[in-house]
Amino acid sequence: MSIPLGHYLILAAILFTVGLAGALTRKNAIIVLMGIEVMFNSAILNLVAFWHYKHFAVPTAQLFAIFAIAIAAAESAIGLALVIAVYRHYQSVDVDEMQELKG
């Protein structure tokens, strides 16, 4: 397979901007969280691409990626729990309605 590294980096950049656009434009809080997951995954793909092309001998980057996946999963769990708690209060998951910090 003779794909230059730049192709992987551009793929990760495209995925990152798609996720960013989703997180910025959508009204539903859950889709914002999904956009954040897309951004996480594109960053980890970037990391693994660099590992493959430059440091293939030592698999430390895979370990880094596994830790990053674990952290992303923990963050999405807390984020979704917060969305559920906010839904109970505002009765909607529209981010435009969540304007006040005081309940």
Add this chain to the structure above:
Amino acid sequence: MNFAFWIISAVTVLGALLAVTLRNLVHCVLALILFFIGIAAHYFLLRADFLGTVQILIYVGAVAVLILFAIMLTHNVTGTEGPREVLGLKWWSGAAIAAVLAILLKKAILSDPLATLLPAGDKAQTSVAEIGKVLVAGWVVPLEAIAVLLTAALIGAVVIALEEIRKSR
């Protein structure tokens, strides 16, 4: 195997695009699952098969189910559609920021000589034993820290999502 890269990339980008643009929330999650599986396929292509399997196990098996549960617990009686989106200033500004970022990143990537680096030949998949040795050799403290983090996240998520029930009693 070049065509494998292009096909998997197309599937992954399609999954990500559908995940942030579809109306129906459950369809968005299905597109997100397609995206996750596309990323896992990229990991297999990059010879990181343990990572690819962990990606499927954690993201498709746990995070997607979590998102589905959250959708189920927060849907109004009317159905799965979120509130109707309007193409207002917020949409255009968000899309514009993302497009500008995409162009800047592309310029930054292509201007670096690293971008034309080619892989050195056909390589074998990394074995899990090597990952295990690297983990135990120097990275035990991050492992324990991740364990504490996951425990805290578990307890925290349960407490946050549960609290209203206790109060209402």
Add this chain to the structure above:
Amino acid sequence: MWIAAFLIPIGFIFGVYLTIFAFTTLVERKALGRIQNRYGPNRVGPFGILQPMADGLKILLKEDIVPRAADKFSHFLAPVLIVVPGLLVYLVVPVAPGMVAVDLKIGVLFALAVGTVSVIALFMAGWASRNKFSLLGAMRAVAQVVSYEVPTVMAGVAVIMAAGTLSTLTIVERQGGGILNISNWYVFRPWGLVGFVLFVIGGLAESARCPFDLPEAESELIGGYHTEYSGFKFALFQMGEYLAGMAMAGVTVTLFLGGYMGPGSGPGLVGGVIAMLWFFSKLAGMIMLNIWIRGTWPRLRVDQLMGFAWKVLLPLALVNIVAIGFWHFLTPRPLAWVVTTGWLAIWVVVLTKCNAGAALEKREYRFT
């Protein structure tokens, strides 16, 4: 040439395992019938042998009803997503020396990871039907499958630690040797026995079979997540569930019961055929064990089910991992046996005593 190397294992999987599925439905009904003191199906052909064909024909000819308010895309996709992971697991189950469809270096992890994808399909089936009972059944099914995955995977981790590899073919080869090729099976080690019990229970729970079949109990939830499905889609749900159960049985045989190892199995044609016979008889034994458990034990309530997974099985799985650690590092073998067996026995007693709950008092009957 490489297409042939591709198509033969896939053809084998489809041909053999789908036929086994068809006859398992018949054998299950006859065995359940005998347990319940009646004959099973015996009208269609001698001993009811043609019953699966009759069932297949009936199901294909039934009308496919889709509820008007249902989400058509998810409603259509859910049965497909249940069958596909069940079939994918067979790719890494070795049936004879050197005969595994794909020899992945991460075989066991692949089987377990693919098993987790079926959870999405359960949820989609319940959600797409726009039916409150379906949704409730789907939630219970998802909670059950996700909770029982954890002790199952950890029981598998003990075997991986013992064999030192994730490749299923190598795990089976490690269980060869010994007396008659039998004494090295992992089920005959203390940690292997506990792991085997955990894996069997987890396998029953993951394919939602009795005693864990609350998600689809007809007296509880009308049908759970597959209430609104009729015709061929319902048949696909049943097929997915049976295939998942048989796949878990196959993985149990590979990890704990020595796969294709038995007296007489070895490389070469005769050894290979004997090995295949051993594998399929062990698989048949595990399927019969599942059917026997289904016919004899009552259903668990949902809180008992979840409590069992999190309070008994998960600590036991973690203790099992410590036990295999003892086994690996204590070098005199008799000492390793004694310490491991003692450690596991203490924990089994402690966990069952802590979780016993209130014992029911002896009932006094007014009218005897």
